[in-house]
Amino acid sequence: MNSRYARPAYFALLLFTMGALAQSIDQDAHTRVGDKMPSFHVDGASGGTFSLADQAGKVVVVNFWATWCAPCQVEMPELEEQIWQRYKSSPDFAFIAIAREQDKDTVLAFQRSHPGITFPLGWDPKRSTYALFASAGIPRTYVVDRRGTIIYQSVGYGQGSINEVDRAIRKALSQE
Numbered sequence: 001m002n003s004r005y006a007r008p009a010y011f012a013l014l015l016f017t018m019g020a021l022a023q024s025i026d027q028d029a030h031t032r033v034g035d036k037m038p039s040f041h042v043d044g045a046s047g048g049t050f051s052l053a054d055q056a057g058k059v060v061v062v063n064f065w066a067t068w069c070a071p072c073q074v075e076m077p078e079l080e081e082q083i084w085q086r087y088k089s090s091p092d093f094a095f096i097a098i099a100r101e102q103d104k105d106t107v108l109a110f111q112r113s114h115p116g117i118t119f120p121l122g123w124d125p126k127r128s129t130y131a132l133f134a135s136a137g138i139p140r141t142y143v144v145d146r147r148g149t150i151i152y153q154s155v156g157y158g159q160g161s162i163n164e165v166d167r168a169i170r171k172a173l174s175q176e
Contacts, residue, residue: 026155028136033153037062037144038132042098042122045111050122055094057146059172061165063097064130064140067110071157072139076117078162083169084119092146092173098122100130100138143168145175 031038037060041051052060063079065072079097087093096119099107103125111121124130134140134155143152143165152168154161 026134026137026153028134029153029155030131030135031133031142031150031153033150035150037142037148037150040129040132042096042124042129043104044096045107045121045123050094050096050120052144052148056148058092058094059146059169060094060142060144061096061169062142062144063095064100064124064133064138065097066100066102066138067106069138075139075157075162076114079165080117080119082162083165086166087169087173088119090173093169096120096122098124098129100124101127141165143172145172 037052039052041049041053044050052062061083063075065076076097084095088095099110099121102123104123107121107123111117130140133142137155139157140155141153141161142150145151151172152165154164
């Protein structure tokens with residue numbers, strides 16, 4: 001294999017393998033599919049507060065990430081293009097990406113340097129919100145149905161994971 005392509009191919013394979021392994025073995029999770037979503041609120045880059053209680057009756061996607069996380073950096077543009085752009089205009093949909101252990105200034109600087117990421121960002125500098133969900137592992141994504149029940153959760157990023165998030169959203173939106 002040409003060495004020019006070997007390193008990116010190896011990195012992609014490593015990300016896929018780590019993502020698949022992390023999704024299948026999530027011993028650090030404090031929640032499971034079928035559980036009620038833990039109630040939380042975080043400050044957001046738009047100036048307000050995102051509260052799960054304020055999203056009652058909506059399908060909600062919650063993503064935990066960090067600015068230093070390589071798999072998060074790969075996942076975020078896909079979340080933007082395949083999830084946020086597709087569902088943002090639905091009054092029955094809400095989305096928040098929460099930066100674990102990162103403060104307001106770090107998140108706002110990230111937002112300024114990544115103008116293509118337009119979905120709502122929040123921060124959790126003391127990891128207090130994240131601790132409701134898990135003890136380790138990002139990116140971590142949840143889809144919550146209209147009744148506040150977790151219908152999908154994953155840790156890591158792998159090929160096809162955004163499609164799984166999309167399927168969960170579509171299923172939840174189609175149910176009354």
